[in-house]
Amino acid sequence: MLMHLQVRNFAVVRQLTVDFQAGMTAITGETGAGKSIALDALGLCLGDRAETDSIRTDADKAEVIASFHLRPESPAEVWLTENELRDDEEPDHCVLRRLITREGRSKAWINGYPVNVAQLKQLAPLLVNIHGQHEHQLLSKPEHQLDILDAYARHSDVLKEVASAYQHWYQLRKQQKQALLQQEERQSRAQLVRYQVEELDQFALREGEYPELEQQHNRLSNSSALQEDSQFALNALYEGEHNNAYSLVQAALSRLEEQLSIDPQLQPAVKLLSEASVQIEEAARELRLYSDNVEIDDELLNQTERRVTQAVQLARKHQLDPDELPALHQRLSQELADLEAAEAELASSDEQVQAAAQQYRKLAAKLSKQRQRAAQELSEQISASMRALNMPHGRFVIAVEHQEQAPATRLGTDAVVFQVTTNPGQPLQPLAKVASGGELSRISLAIQVITAAQLTTPTLMFDEVDVGVSGATAATVGKLLRQLGKNNQVICVTHLPQVAALAHQQLRVDKVTDGESTETSMVPLDHDNRVIELARLLGGDTITATTKANATELLATAS
Known part of the structure; x- marks a missing residue:
């Protein structure tokens, strides 16, 4: 519950410190004194939009600090723990702080940790639920009526399931529509890629084959010269009849070996010539083997030349180098597989969309049944409250029409209409068409009090929701709010003495002006x-x- 509120330089408040108690608290004061200032300031702490014009005229910044006491394992405490914002020294406390400057900057803290406004807004409904004085004006809106019923029914889990099923169905339909729009382009592309893949399949150039083909073609086209030159080298080195290198080296080696006994300094030269002789023999052996194996194969040369030519032509067609053809072949094969898979997926998408639609309709029907049960209970309670609020013949009915084939929404396919009759013999009609301003205010109040009792939010605030009520009805309103204060902290801004008298605590708002500046204060009575x-x-x-x-x-x- 809200324990403490400190406000500085906000609107007409210079400095305001208020302590709140459990039960029901009434805030009263003269018209224009600023009775709602505490609620407005608290709203800033809970994530409301920061407006620079809410800063007091003679100040450069405004600050609001709100302190709450938390019940063990309450949703707020769980949220703080999950977001690592809990005060470990005082885990049953939560302190919110908001600062806005004249330059338009805004800062926020939870338990001393800097946070953004989105985090404040996530935590806010777990701490406080505020009912405004103009809330009855929303009652004629279908979406607001649906929100009220869902809040009373407390079936957020089913609402999440319906929203999730809707999102899944919506995404499948979106993907299917996009796939259909792209189908012609995809089929045209598949036709081209299929032709290219078949052409590359037929050619079947393997990775690294093209450099081998180039080398083979070069060797075959020069085979005669290779054989002739290798034979010439063999003759010059070893097999020639006159003056071949081997015989000359051997002759030189023989003479020098004879002179070794005379001068041992010839030994290095003798050693090198001996090694050269061996090397020449080895070279001759390799040349003989090479010469014997040189291919002069015109048919193989023609085959190789044709394959090289094909590779060059294919590469030119795809604007790349011939040795890149295998990688292109792999990429195009994968693209073709993806295109064909997309076609197959599109063919099965109807079944997926239909299954998603059935699941959504099933969950929407489940949600509708829960709404219908909650609508009956809430209708009876509101009817009873109407009679207590000086509408003795009042009858309230929440009609829930499940439209199975209605356009899908995140909230299901129900049409919810609040119907009312206040006079004997008068048929039920939509709320906005029947109720007068005063009746609408009382019905709105009854709805707010009843639905607030269903909330787990520890603090409930009512900002002049008793407008248009007076006399014995005002006393009934006070009793309803006091009863609500047994399980929740209730803070209400009121102008009715019958309501204020029933509060456990009363605060008075005063506005003082010296002609140049104005200040608002709030004191317990x-x-x-x-x-x-x-x-x-x-x-x-x-x-x-x-x-x-x-x-x-x-x-x-x-x-």
Whole structure:
């Protein structure tokens, strides 16, 4: 629950510190005093838009700090733990702080940790639920009526399932539509790629084959010269009849070996010539083997030349080098497989879309049944509250029409209509067509009180939701809010003495001006000051003994 609120330089507030208690708290004050200032300031702490014009005129920044007490294992405590924002020293406390500057900058903290506004908005509904004075104006809107029913039914899990099923169906339909739009282009591309793959399949150039073909073609086209030159070298080195290299080296070696005994310094030369002789023999052996194996094969040369030519032509067609053809072949084969898979997927997409549609309709029907059960319960409770709020013949019905073939939405396919009758013999009609302004306010109040009781939010705030109510009806409103305060902290801004008297705590808002500046304050009232404030609410600025006696009686009755 909200324990403490500190406001500085916000609107007409210079400095405001308020402590709140459990139960029901009433905030009263003269018209224009700024009774809703605390709610507005708290709204800033809960993530409302930061406006620079909300900063006090003579200040350069505004600051709001709100402190809450948390129940163990409450949704707010769980959220803080999951987001690593819990105060480990005081895990049952939560402190929100918001700062806005004249330059338009905004900063926020949770338990001293810097956060963004989105995080404040996530935490806000787990701490406070605010009901505004103009909320009854939303009652005629179908989407708001649906929100009220869903909030009462508390079936967020089913709503998530329906939204998820809708999203899945929507995505499948979107993909199918996109695939259909691209089908002609895809089929045209597949036809071209299929032809190219077949051509490359037929040619079947393997990785690394083209450099081998080039080398083979070069060797075959020069085979005669290779054989002739290798034979010439063989003759010059070894097999020639006259003066071949081997015989000359051997002759030189023989002479020098004879001279070794005379001069050993010839040994290095003798050694090198001996090695050269061996090398010449080895070279001759390799040349003989090479010469014997040189191919002069015109048919193989023609085959190789044709394959090289084909490779060059294919490469030119695809604007790349011949040795890149195998990689291109692989890429085009994969593209063709993907295109064919897309066609197959499109063929089966109808079944997928139909299955997703059936799942969505099934969940939407489940949601509708839950809404219908909740609608019956809520209708009976609102009807009873209407009668208690001086509408003795009031009857309220929430009609839930499940339209199985209606266009799908994230919220299902139900049409929800709030219907009401306030006079005997009058048929049920849509709320906006039947209820007067005062009746609409009372019905709205009944709905807000009843639905608020279903909420797990610890603090409920009502901003002049009792507008248009007076007399005995006002007392009933007060009783409803006080009863709500048994399980929740209830803070209400009111102008009705019957409502304020039933509060466990009362705060008075005062506005003081010196002609140049204005300040608003909020003070808790003891018993005697509550009597005076209630007397003012009963009789206006002139407080008489009669109004004070009436105020004392109101307080006594409430106690």
